[in-house]
Amino acid sequence: MNASTFIRTLHQRVQHLHATVSADFAPLDAALLNFKPGPDSWSILECLEHLNRYSRYYNAQLAQALAQPVAAPPAEFKFSWLGRKSIETVRPENRKLQKTLARMNPNQSRLDQAVLAEFLAHQTELLALLDCARQANLGRKAVSVEFFKLLKLSIGDTLEFVVAHQERHIQQAGRVHQQLRPELA
Template sequence: MKISTSQLLDELKILTQQHIRCAENLLQETEEKLNFRASENSWSALECLEHLNRYGDFYIPEITLSISSSKTSPKYTFKPGILGNYFTKMMLPKEKLNKMKTVKSMNPIHSQLNKNTVNVFIKQQHQFLELLEKARKADLEKVKTGISISKLLKLRLGDTLRFVIYHNERHIKQAETVLTNF
């Protein structure tokens, strides 16, 4: 798969803007509803967002550093790496979400959360929009970023952006599903 760099970044920008709108809609709900959990071991809508905030806390500085230290010029097209494409495809939401284990530090279950969690998420999404604009001036294949599960592995910037934003999409859909079961 090869895609135009600007097309990829535009698609990721649209998804991120949708995530902001979904989060803004969540602010209209009660905290009781946002903290509702379908079962003892499932996440509430706020826990879904808190999970994403924790990943944002890692990836925003990581991506910022990678872009700011880049000395490469942008390329017209982006070709995903094998590992990056694999991780990204795993994150894409499916009709019936396949359950995945998360690392303990990223698992927010039973956290005491309020609407500030939503505000943090919205703020982070605006930061991602800024990073997507800055990424237009970088080579999405040559610039590498670390990943949250291992300091040894590096992914192409384009793959990291895809992974993070598709991961957001996955958990936004999960949060919406939880709310429909309230």
């Protein structure tokens, strides 16, 4: 696939996530943001905190990988086998529940609206990283997988994984938002 088109599409998807969270979740008070449809379900803030925990790791890893100079970035990008498998597990269309690592599971955390502000800040940072990625070799394996650091994903695989994972959990938060009683939302 064309690398420029890939980055442009990711940029648009991240802008959409930022706009969705700003429009749909930012106006809600802390009680609504912490509403849980069930004891094992996540609230809107828990969904965002889960993403924040991943962003703290992957944004830093991507910044480090993108800081490496590239003479001439390839015009084409192709997902690796590991990248495709990783991305498939987090795509929003994949309705199979995934087991979350304990350190990444925010269930029963005490959260406030600072989580929302942090999420939006991470999105702004990711947009800047995507701008840097326009000049990168997206196929270079440079980002260690969070839960097994010996494995490395390419920069492009990682960017797609991060955005797809965010879309998955923003959709989850949207489903929680839909379950708020109309008189509360």
